[in-house]
Amino acid sequence: MVVAIIALLISILLPSIRRARELAKAVVCSSNTKQVFTALVTYQLNSKGYMPPNLWSEWNWSPVAKKDLWFYKLYPRYLGDPAVYVCPADPFRDQFDFEAIKQPGNYKRANNAVPSCGYGLNYVLRHFHEPESFNVERYVKRPGNMILMAEVGPDDKLSTVPLSGTMGQPWRDGGRIVWDDGARSWYSGPTWLTTRHLGAINVASVDGAVHRVRTIDVIRKIKEEGFKPRYPDCALGDCFFCNYHSGADARHYNFSHAKLYWWVGRYPSYP
16 A cells, blocks of 8 residues: 555656756756857957857868857857856767867868757858848847747757768757758758757847747647748748748748747848
């Protein structure tokens, strides 16, 4: 009888304990996001309003040396502890190595298969008309509604392609978050979007607010209906992709339920 009661109590308490643990990880991740944002703002203040450029992938096709990616430009001057670049809920967190940049040898991109950052900046910043778009102080008209940074996934698989001879490393598009990642017909790899915080992720807007954005419904809807270039609710928020961009890459993740958009209004210098 006593054993049965104990077993019942454990079955009741375990889910609550597990949920509390996951919520604690989400809080730490939110703090990480805020610290990285603060470092970005400090960089921006010293750079006439510009965010650090080179929002390329950590993957080995990048024409940019790993040391020139934006998150290395923050350390150590603006960000003292690179550990904040990794979410505690990332299932591959133990395989991240910020020191991978110090790999010996002359091939400066040979270490790009080793992930070093679990957060990405909004890739819209460099896609159309850089360098204007990197000056978020001047060109972003509603900073509280524009995505600046978010967590990077995926959480459910390892790399399925060889990355500089390191098959089995977690695939991480560290450094950027792409609005249509997974939407292109020729691309079948894992996407950046994850649901690791009880169906949500942490997203920082340009004004510095950190939002816990529910993503599980976004992913479910895309699986059911596919990516779209226009969503009525998103268009009402003056989304750039919904209202002004007619290119083949207009399909995008819709976060209008959180009042967040990839870019609000027309893009700088964009016709």
